[in-house]
Amino acid sequence: MKQSILYIAFILFTVSITAQNAERIFKSAQIEGLYVKVEVNDGYYIINPYASNTVETTFVPNGEELITESHAVVAKPKSSTIDITERAKDVLIKARNGLYVVITKSPFQISYYYKDQLITSEKRGYYKSAHQPMDIVKGNIVADSTEKIEFNLTKDEVLYGGGARALGMNRRGHRLPLFNRAHYGYETESQLMNYTMPIVLSSNKYMIHFDNAPIGYLDLDSEGDNTLTYETVSGRKTYQVIVGDSWYDIMRNYTNLTGKQPMLPRWALGNFSSRFGYHSQEEVEMTIDKFREEEIPVDAIILDLYWFGKDIKGTMGNLEFLRDSFPNPKEMIKNLQSKNVETILITEPFVLTTSNRWDEAVEEDILAKDSIGNPAKYDFYFGNTGIIDIYNPKGEQWFKNIYKELANMGVNGFWGDLGEPEVHPNWVQHHAGTASEVHNIYGHDWAKLVYEASLEANPNKRPFILMRAGYSGSQRYGMVPWSGDVNRTWGGLQSQPEIALQMGMQGLAYMHSDLGGFAGANLDDELYVRWLQYGVFNPIFRPHAQEDVPSEPIFRSEKAKRLAKFAIQMRYRMLPYNYNLMYENHLYGKPLMRPLFFEEPNNTKLFSYSKTYLWGNDILVAPVLEAGKTQQEVYFPKTSNWFNIETDELIEGGQTKMVKTHPAYIPTYVRAGAFIPLTKVVQSTSEYEGNRLELHYYFDKNSPENERKVYNDNGSEINPLWSGNSNYELMKFESIYKGSNLKFEFEFEKSIEFDETLNSNDKTIDLIVHNIQREPKYIKVDGKKVEVKWNSETKTLTIPINWEATTKKEIKIKLKK
Known part of the structure; x- marks a missing residue:
């Protein structure tokens, strides 16, 4: 040696x-x-x-x-x-x-x-x-x-x-x-x-x-x-x-x-209603009512800066509801919660000299200073401003108290905007150092402040923190970053997979984009739909844009609305699969979006490839990134064969293939041998039933042995894996193919006692086996033959399973040769 x-x-x-x-x-x-x-x-x-x-x-x-x-x-x-x-x-x-x-x-x-x-x-x-x-x-x-x-x-x-x-x-x-x-x-x-x-x-x-x-x-x-x-x-x-x-x-x-990313609340995987911005309480409630009327699922609404002022300029730093426009915010938040919709508010670290809180900010000594110790003031787009010195204990506590007050009103998510900070002159002095010393960590430490304030207000409720800027390790504060003010063009869409994949590799696994694009009054339904279809396989599904062109599907053309609704429904169907990705990220640091060279680390051709990526371990996604595309090239990793998720066409791995596109979805494939847990479409994650699943298994003779685990908990509790109660469950699914026998074994590696919020100790599962080319000779569940219909058109077999959480389950399928 x-x-x-x-x-x-x-x-x-x-x-x-x-x-x-x-x-x-x-x-x-x-x-x-x-x-x-x-x-x-x-x-x-x-x-x-x-x-x-x-x-x-x-x-x-x-x-x-x-x-x-x-x-x-x-x-x-x-x-x-x-x-x-x-x-x-x-x-x-x-x-x-x-x-x-x-x-x-x-x-x-x-x-x-x-x-x-x-x-x-x-x-x-x-x-x-x-x-x-x-x-x-x-x-x-x-x-x-x-x-x-x-x-x-x-x-x-x-x-x-x-x-x-x-x-x-x-x-x-x-x-x-x-x-x-x-x-x-x-x-x-x-x-x-x-x-x-x-x-x-x-x-x-x-x-x-x-x-x-x-x-x-x-x-x-x-x-x-x-x-x-x-x-x-x-x-x-x-x-x-x-x-x-x-x-x-x-x-x-x-x-x-x-540091590991904490588990987000389950509702964070749902659809967000967001734009720049909602001007009134009436407009907010009308928008959510329209979602419910159209039966398009939604879980949260984001209020941009009009919640504290009528104008874009001059009011930043008010940080309290403008009662002219939002006469009863507590009632509004309560009404939204009754419709299973969370309220998220934008906040910024700037206090304008024209805001209602400027005198308070100066008196409380919470602002960064100039060279002679006075509050630092300078001009930027929104007005003449100071910046909150979160490194000064006074500034930190003042800002925290505002978040805690809003959380006590029922606000369950916060958006930190302009946290680069947007304008931050070198001469500005913070309690911890110069602007140059703290500029790149300001968003990081601001996220920490919001995370701590959220937990102080609601000790057992997972925070949701949307931030535009941060630093290495910001994931440990639950930060959900987004890719900034991207142009509402095909060029804007084309850069998004690369940005998200790169950030996932650097620990920030929830990087996402303003779906549909943010900047510019470009009304392009094809672009909008393709961006939302890509968003189905993004960590966060959040259409957002300047209000010249609506970001919400409910206000788009009938065709765009119909296709967007289909994409959003698919997003909700994937809740159990996506929630398991959240668990894997929390426990192991795995990105949700993964570049293909993770799969083939020695394939130099993939080192610069981002047009196709893995969503979790088992779903291959090829977003449509150009207008009018009727077909596009997709590389299928050689580590597996791949099933078209819509048609069940089986494609051999290790090849680049020209595939047809479809207006209703982007090319998406499932790894042979994978178990994909899905659920029925719900209008909100609050209606999600973790004890009722569709478990899709993609049978391929070339993948004879497979194992997957699926995680579940109540979707809101802090640290369910590490709390004394260990309030979660972990299901293991195995398949073995030998000769003409296909066997499945279901087992709980960890189960919980009955929990009313989780409601998942016993399972009702429809096991759907794909690629069964001929009707099986027989099927046994726990040793007993059962009559099950084989679908000759789709070549699938659906086996209803009632599974008690304390038991193992065994399913045997005798296939015809």
């Missing part, structure tokens, strides 16, 4: 000597508690193993103090034995089987290995040099010099990360500003958007997270010299290298480090 490590280190030394730091001189390496301290001539390193898959490295230059605070990381390094082996030319640092560190003494270099394979290495490592400004952030990122950390890249690796951008899946070749800023009306390309993150993922299956809050850049080999560079104006020189045997391992390991 030592010989192989020495050999690898020697090879690295001989082939990459030009990619090392000749000026940094190694002095010593020694264990200090849980970490290793490496002394060099210009400072020292702290190398801190978090787990077998995660190592943190911090450089502290001479004359600086170690900064230990992280805004992203919540995990703690685990106590374990660290071994240091010092040799003539290098030092081996090893804590566990898995990821380890090799330090080459001269020229100095830090390299990371996983299972004896080189993962990545520093090039120059840390250095400081003149700031090279970019026009796109001129005036936003201001510095004479920046601090940098430089890495080597192999010539062929594909790079992802940097937060939300529209640049194509492969972001290599770009220098990306790390400065949260909205891009109004973007389409197929956006270099800078509202949610940036200092994260890089490589097709070589590793992640580097630069653990530093202040603004800067992420240079993904823009010079074409195989160099990755992180740049910052100030702060920590800390990064974590994260590895895994699969992409799902990396997702789990990263979210173990930065």
Whole structure:
């Protein structure tokens, strides 16, 4: 083992000597508690193993103090034995089987290995040099010099990360500003958007997270010299290298480090009624009544800024219902709840000098300051404003109290808009530092504030927090981000799968878009319908737009309304499948939307592919992204055969196939051997019955053994998996095909005692088996023959099952040869 490590280190030394730091001189390496301290001539390193898959490295230059605070990381390094082996030319640092560190003494270099394979290495490592400004952030990122950390890249690796951008899946070749800023009306390309993150993922299956809050850049080999560079104006020189045997391992390991997304309320998977915006209580209630009249399911309505003012400008910061337009908000919220509809309110972190609360904000000392300690005031689109200093305990508590008051009125969701912050001059001073130091974490810490306020008001009710900006790890505050003010065009739609897939890879699994597009008065029913059809397989289903063109299906043409209704009904039919995806994300950090290279990690053709993706493990989705498309190419992963979800056509995996499109749905396929739990259409998730399911099984002789698990709980309780009662259930479904026998076994891995809110201890299941080409000889349920009709047209078999939660269930089908 030592010989192989020495050999690898020697090879690295001989082939990459030009990619090392000749000026940094190694002095010593020694264990200090849980970490290793490496002394060099210009400072020292702290190398801190978090787990077998995660190592943190911090450089502290001479004359600086170690900064230990992280805004992203919540995990703690685990106590374990660290071994240091010092040799003539290098030092081996090893804590566990898995990821380890090799330090080459001269020229100095830090390299990371996983299972004896080189993962990545520093090039120059840390250095400081003149700031090279970019026009796109001129005036936003201001510095004479920046601090940098430089890495080597192999010539062929594909790079992802940097937060939300529209640049194509492969972001290599770009220098990306790390400065949260909205891009109004973007389409197929956006270099800078509202949610940036200092994260890089490589097709070589590793992640580097630069653990530093202040603004800067992420240079993904823009010079074409195989160099990755992180740049910052100030702060920590800390990064974590994260590895895994699969992409799902990396997702789990990263979210173990930065926090898991809490379970959202089940209603968050339903349809939202939203626009910019509803002007009155009467309009809100009329809109929901129209949904119910048209029998189009809906679970929530979002009130944009007219809830606190008649005009767009001049009223931001009022943060209380305008009684002229909303005379009885408590009654309105109560009426909506009686119709199984939740109320969500927009809020912003700005208090205008013309708002009703400006004097209160100044008196309570809750605003950020200028250089001489007065409330910072500046102009932006909505008026002359100050910004709430959420880092000042006074500002934090003041803002929290407003959310708690609204929650006590019955508001069960909050929308945090303009949280980049939208306008944030460098000279503004916060309690925790300058605008440059807190700009990129403002939305992150605001989400934390709203999350805590929501739980303080309703300790056992899951928060819902819609935010436009955040930071690494914001998922742990239940943040639901969206992709900003996208143009209402086909170009706007085309960028959305990439943005959502990339953000899911960076821990923000609920990234979604304003379905139908936001910006511009473009009345295009085909675009609208195709966007909503794509939204069926998005984490959040939320049509939203400027009010020039209605975003709600109830106000569209009859044809658009009919097709939108079909899409929304499909969304509701998929509630049990989608809720299980929420569980998998919460427990394992798995994205809901997954790129196809997760499925085929060695298929280089898929590294830059986003036109088709996986919705969970078992559904393949190919959204229609161009006008007038009657057919389009779809790649079917070689790991399975795939069934057309509408026609049951079986397609062999491992091929690209031209498929026909249909106006009522986008091309969607189910993995052979999958169990897909569905439910009947309901008008609200409140009507969902977890004890009545359609369980669709897609039979394929080439997939003889399969197992799936389906999670369920009451849809609202905080931490059901971890509470003392463990108030959830986990069902396991297995299939085995051998000879001419197809056998199913149902078993509860975890069941709960009867709960009136869950109502799911006993199950009524229609097991629907697809691709049964001939009528079976017989069917037995728990050893007893049953008479079941086989549908000769659809080639399906429907078997009604009554299943007691405390028992196992066995179904045997004798097929004709």
